[in-house]
Amino acid sequence: MTFVIALPCVDEKDKTCIDECPVDCIYEGKRMLYINPYECIDCGACESVCPVEAIYYKDDLPDEWQDYSTVNAQFFQRLRAPGGAAKVGPQPYDHPLVAGLPPQDAPG
Template sequence: MTYVIAQPCVDLKDRACVDECPVDCIYEGKRMLYIHPDECVDCGACEPVCPVEAIFYEDDTPEEWKDYYTANVDFFDDLGSPGGAAKLGPVDKDHPMIAELPPQNQD
């Protein structure tokens, strides 16, 4: 099991969760943040600090955002397990599902 970042993060990327994560497993894509499923230790520190409530425990992800689990996992297909987001820095890509979305969370 792991945590998942869902739609409320798309085009927002608040990063409060990044500062709170003790294992540096939250990576930055072009339009949203992604939790590495193999690096996450399921501590839950990220969830309460997210100001837009975009982070869910895998089993608790709302039905309309269930596909975000796959987006979080597949984002790392070609990256592997870099061993920490800070070492890698922002990644100039997104999962195709995210890349194809119209602009989100714009006021």
């Protein structure tokens, strides 16, 4: 299993999770962050620091966000096996589901 970033991250991209990830598996897209399921070690460090509660263990994703498991995995089809987020930097695209969303209102 792995952790997954869901809808609350869209247009938020706080990036606190990136600083906490010990294996550099959280990548930046244009509108949200993505966890590479092949690099994630399931430590949960990212989940506990996310200020918008966008990160879930795959089995704990709310029903309305189940698609985000696929979204996170498919984001990496273009990157293949990048070997660490810091190495590749921010990407100028998002998964089509995310790219097609209307702008998300800021919390509060």
